[in-house]
Amino acid sequence: MTERFDQGAWATPGVQTVQPGVHRVPLPLPHDGLHAVNVYLLEGLAEDGGLVMIDGGWAVPEARKALEEALAALGRDLADISHILVTHIHRDHYTQAVELRRLLGSRVYLGAGERRGLELLNELRGGLSCSLRILRQAGAGELAEQVRATYPDLYHPDDWEHPDRWLDAETLRFGGSELQVIPTPGHTQGHVVYLDRRRGLLFSGDHVLPRITPSIGFEAADPGARPLAAYLDSLRLMTEHADARLLPAHGPVTDSTHTRVAELVAHHDARLAATLAALGDGTHDAFTVARGLAWTRREVPFAGLSALNRMLAVNETVAHLDVLVLRGRATVAETGGVNRYTRSR
Incomplete structure (x- = not known):
């Protein structure tokens, strides 16, 4: 028996049938302010009768248990998952996909723009190196050291492996159904969304979220000179396609x-x-x-944020300042390894 959730209870464990053959399953994110990540189970696509899964979740026992219980409610089990289409490389989306492939032999798909980030995760043995460098260039050297000391174990090398297939802008065909892969850099360089034109559904990952704005450029690879500019371009790209129902990674399903x-x-x-x-x-x-x-929808002062969220706040401020430079509203000059900005006259 599936349950249809109200808009305020999107993170409650269980199954929401969005429409016949399309099921939303929120998986818990321990110690994470987002509470849960949505994965989606699609029936009737794979030729072998298996399930196509959008995003994998975070490889923690709580998420595995919630997924197994959701599958059981659908009369399925883990062995039915044959393809896992991941939107981006962050651990709450990718690491359980890797775990399920080891267990089941499922095929894992990931945007080609994530290749360098995956390589750096393995080379640097850490996921925060780029963000800490941005902090230092932003004049926040002490905060960088605090974050490095407080979060030493965010990266576990066994959690990440190469996918079975790297995806570009293309169309995936499963039996008689199609999913269009649309690269949407910004949140990460290789973020992709999956558009089901026939059913009018967009599996948006963290690119378009219904209640919050995603962090910009939080990844191991250098996010590029202006990740916010890339993100805004990727947002506008969504309006070049017919409007679709929004199936996000965090938050409830919405209509537009x-x-x-x-x-x-x-x-x-x-x-x-x-x-x-x-x-x-x-x-x-x-x-x-x-x-x-001020930060978040609650207008929290910078000092009221945790060290990790202060890091995200500084990195996002860099992203916004760099767009102001791009638009001619400010200039930037580097002095002693720190970038300093001035409003244009």
Whole structure:
């Protein structure tokens, strides 16, 4: 028996049948403020009668148990999962896919833009190296050391392996059904979404979320000079396709991708204006600007954030400042290894 969830209980364990043959399963994220990650089970696609799974979840016992219970409610079991299409490389999406492949032989798919990030995870034996470097360039050297000391075990080498197939902009065909792969860099360089045109469904991963804005450029690889610019371009790309029902990785299913994209673009326009105002008329590093902004929907002061969230806040401030530079609203100069920004006259 499947249960249809209300909008306020999206993280409750169980199964939500979005439409016949498409099931949303929230898997727990221990010690994570997001509470859960949605994976989606698609029936009737694989020629072998197996399930196609969108995203894998985080490889922790709680997630494995919740997935097994959800499958049992559908009259299925783990062995029925034949293909796992992952939206991006973050551990709450990728690591259980790797675990299930080892256990079941499922085929794992990942966007080709994640290749360098995966290589660096194995080379550097850590997922925070790039973010810590950005912190230091932002003038937040002490925070970088605090984060490094507080979160030494975020990376476990056994959790990551290469996928069976790297994906570009292409169409995957499963029997008589198709899923369009759309690269959407920004949250990570290799993030992809999966569009089911026939059923009007977009499996959006962390690219378009219904209640929060995703972090930008949080990955092992250098996110590029302007990850927010890439993200905004990827958001606008969504409006070039017919509107679709939004099936996100975090939060409830909603009826319109285009509506939420417009809200996210407006949010970042407002955030760019606030960042420019916080920069003021002086010359400041991104750490100083970040401390002058409020954070999250609750308008939390910078000092009220955890060390990890302060890192994300500084890195996102860098991303917004770099878009202001790109748009000619500010300039940047490097002094002593720290980038300092000035409002354009």
